[in-house]
Amino acid sequence: xxxxxxxxxxxxxxxxxxxxxxxxxxxxxxxxxxxxxxxxxxxxxxxxxxxxxxxxxxxxxxxxxxxxxxxxxxxxxxxxxxxxxxxxxxxxxxxxxxxxxxxxxxxxxxxxxxxxxxxxxxxxxxxxxxxxxxxxxxxxxxxxxxxxxxxxxxxxxxxxxxxxxxxxxxxxxxxxxxxxxxxxxxxxxxxxxxxxxxxxxxxxxxxxxxxxxxxxxxxxxxxxxxxxxxxxxxxxxxxxxxxxxxxxxxxxxxxxxxxxxxxxxxxxxxxxxxxxxxxxxxxxxxxxxxxxxxxxxxxxxxxxxxxxxxxxxxxxxxxxxxxxxxxxxxxxxxxxxxxxxxxxxxxxxxxxxxxxxxxxxxxxxxxxxxxxxxxxxxxxxxxxxxxxxxxxxxxxxxxxxxxxxxxxx
Numbered sequence: 001x002x003x004x005x006x007x008x009x010x011x012x013x014x015x016x017x018x019x020x021x022x023x024x025x026x027x028x029x030x031x032x033x034x035x036x037x038x039x040x041x042x043x044x045x046x047x048x049x050x051x052x053x054x055x056x057x058x059x060x061x062x063x064x065x066x067x068x069x070x071x072x073x074x075x076x077x078x079x080x081x082x083x084x085x086x087x088x089x090x091x092x093x094x095x096x097x098x099x100x101x102x103x104x105x106x107x108x109x110x111x112x113x114x115x116x117x118x119x120x121x122x123x124x125x126x127x128x129x130x131x132x133x134x135x136x137x138x139x140x141x142x143x144x145x146x147x148x149x150x151x152x153x154x155x156x157x158x159x160x161x162x163x164x165x166x167x168x169x170x171x172x173x174x175x176x177x178x179x180x181x182x183x184x185x186x187x188x189x190x191x192x193x194x195x196x197x198x199x200x201x202x203x204x205x206x207x208x209x210x211x212x213x214x215x216x217x218x219x220x221x222x223x224x225x226x227x228x229x230x231x232x233x234x235x236x237x238x239x240x241x242x243x244x245x246x247x248x249x250x251x252x253x254x255x256x257x258x259x260x261x262x263x264x265x266x267x268x269x270x271x272x273x274x275x276x277x278x279x280x281x282x283x284x285x286x287x288x289x290x291x292x293x294x295x296x297x298x299x300x301x302x303x304x305x306x307x308x309x310x311x312x313x314x315x316x317x318x319x320x321x322x323x324x325x326x327x328x329x330x331x332x333x334x335x336x337x338x339x340x341x342x343x344x345x346x347x348x349x350x351x352x353x354x355x356x357x358x359x360x361x362x363x364x365x366x367x368x369x370x371x372x373x374x375x376x377x378x379x380x381x382x383x384x385x386x387x388x389x390x391x392x393x394x395x396x397x398x399x400x401x402x403x404x405x406x407x408x409x
Contacts, residue, residue, distance in 0.1 A: 001018060001019065001022060001073050001077065001083075002235055002239040002242075002243075004073075004077050004079050004080065004082055004083065005018070005077070005219070005235070005236060005239060006219065006234070006235060007079055007082070008077065008078045008079050009219050009220065010077070010078075010219060010236065011156045011157055011219065011220075011236070012156075012217075012219070012236040012237055012238060012274065012316060012320075013156070013157045013160045013271075013274040013275075013278055014157065015219075015236040015238050015239060016236075016238045016267065016270035016271045016273075016274050016320070017076075017122075017125075017127065017163075017271060018073060018076050018077055019238060019239075019242060019267040019270065019271075020166070020264075020267035020268055020270065020271045021072055021076060021118055021119070021121070021122040022069040022070075022072045022073045022076070022267075023069060023260070023263045023264040023267045024040065024118060024121075024264050024267070024268075025065075025068040025069055025071070025072040025111075025114050025115050025118040026065040026066065026068050026069040026260050026263075026264070027040070027065070027260050027261055027263075027264040028040070028050055028068070028114050028117075028118065029061060029064045029065040029068050029110070029111070029114055030061065030065055030256075030257045030260050030261065032050070032051075032052040032114075033052070033061045034061070034257055036257075037257060037261060040396070043167075043395060043396050044166045044167060044268070044395075044396075045164055045165060045166055045167065046121070046124065046164065047121065048117060048120070048121055050114065050117050053109075053110060053113045056106055056109050056110045056113065057106065058102055058103055058106045059103060059106040059107040059109075059110045060099070060103050060107050062256050063094065063099070063103070063104070063107040063111075064107040064108075064110040064111045064114070065111075065256070065260055066090070066111075067087070067107055067108055067110075067111030067112075068110075068111040068112075068114045068115050068118070070083055070086070070087050070090075070111075071111050071112055071115035072115045072118050072119060072122075074087075075115070075119055076119070076122065091104055091108075124164070125163045125164040126162060126163045126164055127163045129162070130157075130159045130160075130162065130163070133159050133162075135154075136154070136155050136158035136159075136282075138155070139285055142182065142184070142287075143182025143190075143286065143287050144285050144286070144287060145285050145286060145287055145288060145291075145310070145311035145312060146287070146291055147309060148288055148290050148291060148306075148307040148309070149290075150306070151220070151309075153220055153309035154309065155282075155309055155310050155311070156220075156308070156309050156310045157278055157310070158278075158282050158310075160274060160275060160278040160279075161275055161278055161279035161282070163275065165271065165272045165275045166268045166271055166272055166392075167268065167272055167391060167392050167395040167396070168272050168275060168276065168388075168391070171275050171276060171279040172276075172279060173276070173391075174276050174384045174387040174388055174391070175276075175279070175280065176280055176314060176380040176381075176383065176384050177380055178284065179284050179286050179312075179313040179374075179376055179377065179380075180193055180374070180376050182286070182287065184296055191296075193374040193375060193376065194289065194292050194293055194296065194297060194374075195297070196374075196375060197289045197293060197368070197371055197374060198293050198297050198298065198301065200368065200369065200371070201301070201303065201304065201371050204304065204369065208369040209304070209369070210349075210351075211351075211362050211365065211366045211369055212304055212305060212366045212367075212369040212370035213304075213305075213348060213370075214340075214343055214348055214351055214366065215237075215240070215317065215362065215363045215366035215367075216234060216305055216366075216370065217234060217235055217236055217237040217239075217240050217317065218234055218305065218306060218308050219234055219235070219236055220306070220308060220309055221234050221305075221306045234346060235342075235346070237316065237317050237320055237321065237363075238267075238270040238274075238320060240342050240343070241266060241270065241320065241321065241324040242263060242266060242267065242270075243340075243342035244324070244328070244338070244340060244342060244356070244359070245262055245263055245266045245324075245328060246259075246263075247338055247339070247340065247341065247342070248262075248328055248331075248332050248336060248338060248356075249262060249263075251338055252332055252336075254331075258331070262327070262328070262331050265327050265331075265392065265393075265396065266324050266327050266328065268392055268396070269320070269323040269324055269326070269327050269388060269389050269392045270320050270323065270324065272323075272388050272391075272392060273319045273320040273323040273324075273384075273385055273388045273389075274316065274319075274320060276319065276384055276388055277314050277315075277316045277319040277320070277381065277384065277385075278310075278316070280313065280314050280384075281310055281311040281312075281313065281314065281316070282310075282311060284311065284313045285311045286311055286312045286313040286374075286377075287312060288307050288311075288312045288372065289303065289307075289312070289371055289372065289373065289374060290302070290303050290307045290371065290372070302371075303370060303371025303372055304369070304370045304371050305367075305370030305371060305372050306372075307372045308372065312372075312373060312374065312377055313374070313376070313377040313380075314377050314380055314381035314384060315364060315367050315373045315377040315378045315381035315382075316381070317363050317364060317366070317367055317381075318360075318363070318364035318367065318373075318377070318378045318379075318381030318382045318385060319381040319382070319384050319385040319388070320385060321359070321360035321363035321364060321382075321385060322357075322360045322364070322381070322382045322383075322384075322385025322386045322388075322389060323385040323386070323388045323389035323392070324356070324360065324385075324389070325355075325356035325357045325359065325360035325385075325389070326385070326386060326388075326389025326390055326392075326393065327389055327392065327393065328356040329355070329356050329357060330393055330397070332356075334355055334357070335354065335355055336355060336356060337352070337353065337354050337355070338352070338353060339351070339352050340352070340353060340359065360382070360385070361382070364378045364381060364382050365378060
């Protein structure tokens with residue numbers, strides 16, 4: 001799924017949507033076959049009451065769950081047809097391992113039944129209505145967001161707050177404090193934020209440089225080669241955190257059912273985190289550091305990272321990283337040490353973390369090191385993410401709401 005998202009240049013909120021419905025399809029199979037796992041009916045908004053198809057027998061639960069994810073992703077992702085060959089290869093490998101043809105046939109039929117119901121649930125979230133909304137036009141006026149170089153992309157998902165969340169009462173449930181007010185006064189709070197970013201960029205340490213590059217996760221990044229702009233292969237922030245989820249499941253030797261649930265829970269938190277964050281982005285509509293610093297401090301300023309195509313406040317990476325860390329800490333503990341190898345396939349070395357929250361904090365601060373966010377967007381994005389993560393746990397697991405506040409590095 002992630003490879004196809006890189007191919008399709010899938011934006012971060014939409015990537016979370018694809019991941020969430022696919023993993024929920026897989027988890028639904030588990031819940032229907034293991035009484036120790038509860039269906040999401042009655043826990044997630046409008047989640048249907050799905051019953052196990054009695055006419056299908058002789059299937060493998062695990063195989064059906066994997067195929068339910070594949071079948072859902074194939075239909076939802078723009079280039080999902082590319083998953084057909086993966087499914088064929090996967091099933092051929094099952095045959096080579098000795099799985100009976102009847103089991104494979106029954107498992108696929110079961111998966112398709114669950115996937116059909118999940119696709120109907122996904123269609124009802126109103127995402128498909130967004131294409132009918134007026135095209136978003138950047139608001140004029142100082143202090144407002146405006147598209148940034150090199151490609152000056154149009155804003156991504158300005159109406160993402162209109163779709164159905166999984167657990168939030170409203171998209172404004174965890175509305176953050178207002179951002180520091182824009183001002184060109186050199187004694188103002190906003191000017192101090194600009195100066196903070198500018199000063200940081202002039203003396204970037206090796207440690208901060210490596211952190212910024214590791215957490216870049218910008219699907220829209222371009223390399224400018226004179227007359228040609230080429231896209232760089234990068235995954236979304238949500239894909240990175242689901243990669244971490246896989247690492248944690250493998251290291252802890254979590255069984256298939258638990259691994260399936262944890263992936264689904266992280267995906268739910270990603271989706272609701274993006275809805276909450278994007279609601280604020282297009283309300284405050286704040287200017288990016290790149291635009292502000294060039295205009296008011298140094299016309300030649302260039303941030304280390306390319307600025308993503310949407311307003312600055314809040315930091316989306318801060319929000320969804322904190323939310324993901326809350327979920328993972330719940331299932332694996334507050335002091336789970338792991339080696340993050342997710343970005344190795346994109347040419348970046350691994351990094352070691354002593355906890356998920358340590359990683360989430362670094363992910364948020366990386367946006368400051370990279371020059372694409374002001375610090376209040378990072379701090380308040382993290383606060384919102386903690387609230388969303390705890391809320392998801394409370395709604396699904398009944399877990400008490402105790403925010404995991406961890407000091408900054």
